[in-house]
Amino acid sequence: MKIGAALGFNLIDYPGRIAAVAFTPGCNYLCPHCHAAPLLANAKDIGDAGFFDYLDTVKDWVNGVVICGGEPTLQPDLVPFIEKVRAKGLSVKLDTNGSNPKVLERLLAGKLVDYVAMDVKGPKFLWPETAGVEGHCSAMDESLRLVARFPVYEFRTTVAPVVRGDGEISFLTVQEMAAAARHIIQATGTPAHKYYVQKFVPRKDGLLDKRLENFPETPPQLLQDIHKEVLKHLPNTQVRG
Numbered sequence: 001m002k003i004g005a006a007l008g009f010n011l012i013d014y015p016g017r018i019a020a021v022a023f024t025p026g027c028n029y030l031c032p033h034c035h036a037a038p039l040l041a042n043a044k045d046i047g048d049a050g051f052f053d054y055l056d057t058v059k060d061w062v063n064g065v066v067i068c069g070g071e072p073t074l075q076p077d078l079v080p081f082i083e084k085v086r087a088k089g090l091s092v093k094l095d096t097n098g099s100n101p102k103v104l105e106r107l108l109a110g111k112l113v114d115y116v117a118m119d120v121k122g123p124k125f126l127w128p129e130t131a132g133v134e135g136h137c138s139a140m141d142e143s144l145r146l147v148a149r150f151p152v153y154e155f156r157t158t159v160a161p162v163v164r165g166d167g168e169i170s171f172l173t174v175q176e177m178a179a180a181a182r183h184i185i186q187a188t189g190t191p192a193h194k195y196y197v198q199k200f201v202p203r204k205d206g207l208l209d210k211r212l213e214n215f216p217e218t219p220p221q222l223l224q225d226i227h228k229e230v231l232k233h234l235p236n237t238q239v240r241g
C-alpha cells in the first residue's frame with residue numbers, strides 16, 4: 001500500500017488511543033480547503049514495509065493506527081494492510097471522505113475497523129462545491145448509512161470557506177450547517193450520531209485552492225452559532241478545534 005513518509009504518533013487523531021498515523025496519498029476529491037494533497041505530494045512513498053518498520057520502533061507506546069489521507073479506500077491493498085495491523089493487536093481507525101461505500105461495506109462485514117470518521121462536506125446541495133467534484137452524492141449517502149452501522153464512528157464537517165457559484169467565497173453558514181445536519185438524519189433515519197463541527201485552519205504553504213489561503217480561521221462566534229443550531233437536530237454534536 002502507498003504510505004507517505006510523514007510518520008508520527010499522537011493522542012489526537014484516534015480518541016482514547018495513542019495511535020500511529022498512516023497517511024495514504026491520493027484523493028478523488030478536490031476540496032478547496034484541503035491541505036493534505038500538497039503535503040502528500042511531497043511525501044515519499046515508504047509502502048507497507050516502511051510503515052511496519054516504523055511501527056516496530058514505536059510499538060511500546062502505541063495501541064492503535066489511524067489510516068488517513070488522501071482517501072485510504074482508494075488503496076487496492078487496504079484490506080490486507082488492515083489485517084496486518086490488527087494481527088499486531090492494534091486497533092484501527094479509518095478516516096474517509098465517504099466516496100467508496102463498497103470498501104466500507106467490506107470493512108464492516110469483516111469487522112476490520114474499530115472506528116470510522118467520515119467527512120460530511122456540508123449540506124448536500126453544496127457537495128459539488130465543497131468536495132470540488134460532481135457526481136458522488138449517491139455514494140456519500142450510501143456511506144452515511146453504512147458508517148452509522150459501525151460500532152464506533154463519527155461524522156464531521158469542517159466549517160470552511162466555500163467557493164460559491166457566483167465566485168463569492170464565504171464560510172458555510174448556520175443555515176447550511178443545519179441543512180447538513182438534517183440531511184444526515186434523513187440519510188440514516190436517526191439523529192443519534194456523534195457529530196463534530198470543526199474549525200477551518202488556513203495554511204499559507206498550500207491549500208488546494210490558493211484563494212482560501214488568506215482566509216482567517218473559522219470565527220469562534222460562527223462556530224458557536226452553528227453548534228447551537230445543529231444541536232437542535234443532532235443532540236450529540238461537539239465543536240472540535
Ligand code: SF4
Pocket residue numbers: 027028029030031033034035036037069070071097119131
Ligand atoms: S480534504 Fe478533500 S481533497 Fe483533501 S484529502 Fe480530504 S477529501 Fe480529499
